[in-house]
Amino acid sequence: KIFQAVVSCIGGDGTIYIIPKSFETALNQLMAEIQNTFKGLGLLIPYCWKKGEACVVRGSDTVWYRAKIVEVNGTTLQVQYVDRGYIESIPQCHLYPTTFYTGIPPFCIPCQLHKTLPIGNFWQQEAVEYLQELLKNEEVEIHVKELPDNPWGKLSISLYFGGMSLSSFMAYQKYCVAEDCQDIQKLGVFEGDLSPSYLLQPLPLPGETFPVTVTHLVSPKEVYICLDSSGKLTKCSATERAASCDSESLNKALKWCNKIVKTLPHLTNFKKELPCLAEYVDGLWYRAKLLSVTQLVPVQILVQFVDYGTYLVAPTSRLRHIPRHLLQYPVQAVRVLLAGFRPASDDKNVERIPYSPEWSLKALWTMVDCVEGKRLSASILTVSPEVTISLYGDDKNLVHLKLIEMGLAELDQ
Numbered sequence: 001k002i003f004q005a006v007v008s009c010i011g012g013d014g015t016i017y018i019i020p021k022s023f024e025t026a027l028n029q030l031m032a033e034i035q036n037t038f039k040g041l042g043l044l045i046p047y048c049w050k051k052g053e054a055c056v057v058r059g060s061d062t063v064w065y066r067a068k069i070v071e072v073n074g075t076t077l078q079v080q081y082v083d084r085g086y087i088e089s090i091p092q093c094h095l096y097p098t099t100f101y102t103g104i105p106p107f108c109i110p111c112q113l114h115k116t117l118p119i120g121n122f123w124q125q126e127a128v129e130y131l132q133e134l135l136k137n138e139e140v141e142i143h144v145k146e147l148p149d150n151p152w153g154k155l156s157i158s159l160y161f162g163g164m165s166l167s168s169f170m171a172y173q174k175y176c177v178a179e180d181c182q183d184i185q186k187l188g189v190f191e192g193d194l195s196p197s198y199l200l201q202p203l204p205l206p207g208e209t210f211p212v213t214v215t216h217l218v219s220p221k222e223v224y225i226c227l228d229s230s231g232k233l234t235k236c237s238a239t240e241r242a243a244s245c246d247s248e249s250l251n252k253a254l255k256w257c258n259k260i261v262k263t264l265p266h267l268t269n270f271k272k273e274l275p276c277l278a279e280y281v282d283g284l285w286y287r288a289k290l291l292s293v294t295q296l297v298p299v300q301i302l303v304q305f306v307d308y309g310t311y312l313v314a315p316t317s318r319l320r321h322i323p324r325h326l327l328q329y330p331v332q333a334v335r336v337l338l339a340g341f342r343p344a345s346d347d348k349n350v351e352r353i354p355y356s357p358e359w360s361l362k363a364l365w366t367m368v369d370c371v372e373g374k375r376l377s378a379s380i381l382t383v384s385p386e387v388t389i390s391l392y393g394d395d396k397n398l399v400h401l402k403l404i405e406m407g408l409a410e411l412d413q
Contacts, residue, residue, distance in 0.1 A: 001144045007135040008108050009085035014123030014131065015154060016111045017085025018142060027083060027107045031063070034101070038064045042094045049077055049092070054102045057081070058094045066101055083107040112154040114145035115179035116167045127175040134259055135161070162256030163249075163325040173263060196275055196322075198289070198306055199330040201227070203387065206380040212391075214376060215333050216309035219356040220367040220403060221341070224309025224333040225378060225389075250307070250329040254286065257323060261285050267319040270301060275327060278303045279318035287326060288312075288319075307332035336378075336387045341400040342412040349408075363408035370399045 005018040019027065038056050049055075049072050057067040057079050070087055071078035077095060080087045085108045118127065138161065146156035159166040167178035204210045204227075216224040226247075257264075257277065267276050270290055278288035288303040291311075300313050349360035370393060377396075378389045393399045403409035 003142055004139060005142050006137065006139050010128055010132045010135060011085065012128060014118065014128055016159065017108045018111055019108050023107045030101065030104065034064045037100065038096060042096045044093060047097065053097060054099060055079065055095045055097050057090055085110065110154045111157045113167045114156045114158050116176050118176045119174065162253040164256065164323065196324065196327050197273065198275055198327060201330040201332065201334050203334065203380060203383065206383065209377050209379045212376050212378045214371040217364065217368060219353055219359050220363045220409065221338050223338065224335055226332050246329050247332055253326055257326065258285050261320060264320040266316060267321060275322050277320045277322045278305065278312065278314055280305065280312065287322065309333040309335065334387060336389045338391050338400060339381050339388050340390060340398060340412060341404060341409040344408055344410050347408055360408060363403055366403055366406060366408055370402050
């Protein structure tokens with residue numbers, strides 16, 4: 001069985017506690033009922049607690065949780081939150097004995113990685129801390145491999161985060177040995193000799209009108225667009241639905257990659273068009289491709305972020321190998337030319353775009369104002385030799401009309 005779950009806790013012994021997404025509604029209902037039943041402080045009179053006894057515990061967030069006594073140690077008790085998995089030492093005044101809700105099974109499931117042997121036969125503290133940092137409160141995909149011998153035993157699972165196998169990843173980190181590590185080769189995080197490439201984004205048919213956002217402008221006429229399924233101009237086409245699904249999956253995969261990016265090797269091959277991960281100015285890592293070496297000492301590389309169209313000159317410290325599974329998603333940004341206008345022959349503005357001097361900087365900034373943050377729509381006119389589109393604003397008028405009104409461009413038939 002395969003299902004989505006949230007990792008609630010990593011036990012000190014490496015046990016992974018998960019809450020299936022399908023349990024969330026029932027768990028929330030139970031939590032609401034517990035809050036209504038138990039109010040105020042815990043039991044303030046002396047009480048003889050026993051190991052294994054059911055109780056409710058008032059957490060540091062002042063919320064009541066189901067728990068059981070794990071160990072009695074004077075005035076402090078060690079309890080386990082039965083619906084979360086974690087163990088904590090709590091003063092007696094924050095607990096209340098109860099037989100309420102004991103007939104409801106725990107909502108979290110203890111799990112172990114299938115056919116995965118920790119180095120030294122038990123999970124080292126460093127590995128446990130790494131698992132906690134990586135997985136706690138994150139949504140993951142669970143593949144059930146083997147049921148436990150008894151109802152309270154651990155479920156044997158394969159766990160995937162952002163398309164990556166946890167067993168293979170931890171084996172690569174030298175924390176364990178996994179019997180089935182074919183994932184490592186498949187992911188190709190560590191292979192520098194291959195020359196992989198990105199998939200291109202499939203486009204709607206010429207003549208169809210579809211919602212887009214502009215992610216980058218090279219000049220008023222040359223821009224990068226992304227298909228925008230949230231625009232809902234009309235019924236979404238299959239191409240737009242697929243693009244939306246790809247974008248959502250890609251964002252999840254990139255989120256995970258940002259968590260593990262320090263484990264990915266730095267780039268040593270600087271072949272043109274080579275896919276990689278690059279760190280943007282916001283401190284996050286995105287998919288990119290190499291364009292050229294702009295400086296040798298120190299080495300500076302010009303890269304393009306393929307899902308936005310933007311460029312950056314970066315040192316090698318901000319470039320890393322890209323996991324192969326990130327190549328399965330088509331590039332989100334498509335380079336297009338806008339039809340219907342050309343630079344004004346009598347544009348007297350002195351400041352020009354250095355790499356495209358036929359256009360004034362004023363024309364570029366005016367076009368930025370026309371498209372930035374706007375709900376736009378497009379229609380493809382030609383796909384060869386270059387993708388050419390008509391681009392419309394949220395008022396359904398062609399975006400370049402503003403430039404023509406201001407004398408910054410003229411109509412091109």
